[in-house]
Amino acid sequence: MTKRYNALASHGEAQRSKKGGPGRKSKAPTTLEQGISDAAKKYCLFHHLWVLPLLFPIKARPDVDPRDLSRWQSSEGQTIAEQAELYQMLPSELHKSLTTFPEFSRIFSKAMTEERANIVKNIKDVSVDLFSELDIKATLFSGDKALKALDPTLLGLLKKPSDSQYTQLSPILFAHPTEI
Incomplete structure (x- = not known):
């Protein structure tokens, strides 16, 4: 029975290759x-x-x-x-x-x-890890887009409303951290 199954499987694979189906070998890039x-x-x-x-x-x-x-x-x-x-x-x-x-x-x-x-x-x-210091809910990035538009923490990052302040970035991003 196993021999017969293997023979049928290899025959089916050969037929798919001829037709250009899923078993077709893709051309390797030059x-x-x-x-x-x-x-x-x-x-x-x-x-x-x-x-x-x-x-x-x-x-x-x-x-x-x-x-x-x-x-x-x-x-x-x-x-x-x-x-x-x-x-x-x-x-x-x-x-x-x-x-x-x-x-x-x-x-x-x-x-x-x-x-x-x-x-x-x-x-x-890694978005949850990227924004973990900002106390943004982990579900915010996997949830509905409408929630993102209403989240005050995200709006603050976008400088909306105008009275929000930017979150200070990590000093490691700058050559001279004292001049941020």
Whole structure:
């Protein structure tokens, strides 16, 4: 009976593989795709959580300083500065692919979306610990959104109403804690 079950199971697996069903083996990412994905995760974690809509395609390395404050004066200036920042943070072996590989933006955006979801999940998982010093109820983060909008402690963190004061942050966040 066991032999017969195993034979049927392997036959079913082979049929699903041919049809592209759940048993289908997924194509392993190439070295280039993996490099793009890794760079996107780094970009999401250290630079921006979202890809600007006009970030891609990048034709050539933008000749602009991404730290220049004038970049905020127009949406076009911001897009060019974001492109320069992306180009600057990418490893040099991905520079050519950024401008020539047609799937770059799709792979990059997909990896950023996945990484952002991971970041948000991790923050939600530790939100109770993050806000434990502020005496915020643990159920507030897992409950109804309407409760969050009415909670005076959270509203104080958002500086609403205006007579609330900001909670003093941990001195470890600053180079010179006495100058907070």
